[in-house]
Amino acid sequence: MKKFAKTVLSTAVLTGAALSLSAPATAGDKLLLKTPVAFGTHLPALGSPIKWVSEQLQVMSDGDIKMKIYEPGKLVSPQEILDAVSSGKVNSGYSTAGYWQGKLPAAALFSAVPFGPEAGEYMAWMYYGNGLNLYQEMYDNGGYNVKVIPCAIISPETSGWFSKPIEKPEDLQGLNMRFFGLGASVMEKLGVGTVQMPGGEIFGALEKGAIDATEFSQPAIDQRLGLHKIVKYNYFPGWHQQATVFELLVNKDTWKEMSESKQAIVENTCKASMTNAIAEGEAMQFPVMEQAKQNGVEIRYWNQTMLDTFKTKWDEVVEEKTAADPFFKKVWDDMSTFRQGYDLWEANAFLPRVQKD
Template sequence: MDRRSFLTRASVGGAAAAAGTALAAPAIAQEMPSITWRLASSFPKSLDTIYGGAEELSTRLKEATDGKVTIQVFSAGEIVPGLDAINAATDGTVECAHSVGYYNWGKDPAFACGADLPFTFSARAKAAYNYQGGGIEAYNTFLEKYNLVSFPGGNTGVQMGGWYRKEINTLADLQGLKMRISGLAGRVVEKLGVVPQQIAGGDIYPSLEKGTIDAAEWVGPYDDSKLGFQKVAPYYYYPGFWEGGPTVGFFFNKAKWDELPDSYKSLIRSCAQATDQNMLAKYDMKNPTALKELVGSGAQLRSFSEEVLTAAFTAANEVYGELSTENADFKTQYDAMLAFRDDWYLYQQTAEYTFDTFMMIQQRNGKLAPAG
């Protein structure tokens, strides 16, 4: 074969291969259905971390599917009020929601189990329970009756105990206190004399400013500073024992979910898990600086007393006993959580706790600061 003939044939073969490649991509793309869903968030846009979780899921799915999957994110109040986001996914007003299950605890206490219960898990423990301990599966078994499928979509880590107009030193200081607090935590602190109020994030500041409430908990230093609570309630307490590791969830209308091809379902689960981990990392990065700034601007940092924490722990166990008697779905999930929690804290007393405690002692002794 002469050189000219070889080059001609090679060119033809290369062109054919290139044409085949060019044709293959659209053929594959055509097999992927286009979907456009609406997502109702429970959070205002100003909270870039927690509201941003829904935007992150949307961006990841759009990039991974070359735009075939589009989820339009709507902040609290744009379609439905923030506290109604999950209900909107149930009834099909929207295809999905980004919210916290305990917002629906009044509808069914078992909703709270997928989010957080007072004195149960840290964020790391909750992730282990969700992804390896059967937590996701248990929650979705319950959610079937509400036409929902849910996957974790964020975590804040252990939260702060909120902002108060006065100091809270003893249980007597809680009597008659009107407090914005979410989920089953409201039922717990009610046993301590608190008057709980469930108020959406964007409505907390005006309620606190006007004196409609005496105290409010939200998330932690970064988000709290954005909402400006320090301007109207100077005392900042910790820890938020009612939210040791609250899971923010993506809630999908089950009928719509079932219509998706398996490849999309798998992709959504993967993107949701990435969003779940990333939100916690953002809070862990932003909260230390935000707390220093809050204290620098006059916030009075306080820890709850042992008396308050012990009484709250006792009250929480009373509530769980009552709910386990009243609600079989709650009992099923709570019993599974208890078994996991016991082993978790048994182990945490060894390597993790010892290491963290040693490092905290070094920090207090000024040995972790950069040299120079």
């Protein structure tokens, strides 16, 4: 992957040296990106991509671009990253746009979409459809002084850890569950009380009974959090997050002061990270799943009734959110049009999925 990234970035020519937060970078300066992150860098495919990016930026730039990473909460909290970058408190940050849906309703569409695009289709829409333009437009229209760059992507997550089997929609009613993004709106329609909390708080919340169930990420990541020690029924597929995009936010004043070559190095390193992150994630899931039974975990696939119910409730959520927010509708319509076209390719090019016993 290092060789690939170097090939991608080989045309970049550096002209620069030194950035501080008090004085924006100029074309002749070295650049230091002080980067708080929303996910611990010990979490594979979730937090590890930004660590990889920081290493590659220094190599590709011969040391003219450096990134100092601050683990979650060490400089600013994960929920404050967007505001901190926009205000110039820090000049960059790594997160996922779904965290900002309370401020920007369309933000979750650039993070993970229930029954939405898988990684390849998501990237196609972003890079060769209108996705990236709309992504930046969202922040600009919202008054945020940031440049957004997709910087990692992972494939499907698991869709829940439960202490009991869930066979019908009624089994969800009354549960308190940690849930992320647009999928939380679906669960709420099914009588679930949802809360969003950082990964590091989930185990304790389950242990104390503050929540009854949770979803977080992929099997290899969930294992690091020890979720299997408390809840034993792990459900697939991840209907709520078939792919999840992560973003590097750069303060726009800092970005404008950077030379074109520095901008290209940062953008293309992030694009290389998209490849690296999904490859890392795909490679490490099945060994963890193979250990599930010995850990007392039962892997379950949602029955058709449950999947149909999730989809019906998701359609209701879309109808409500497109009616409530014009920009959400703009992004949703653009993504949907792209996906309708992509369906022709997908239906003919790929082998049909076969569910194995």
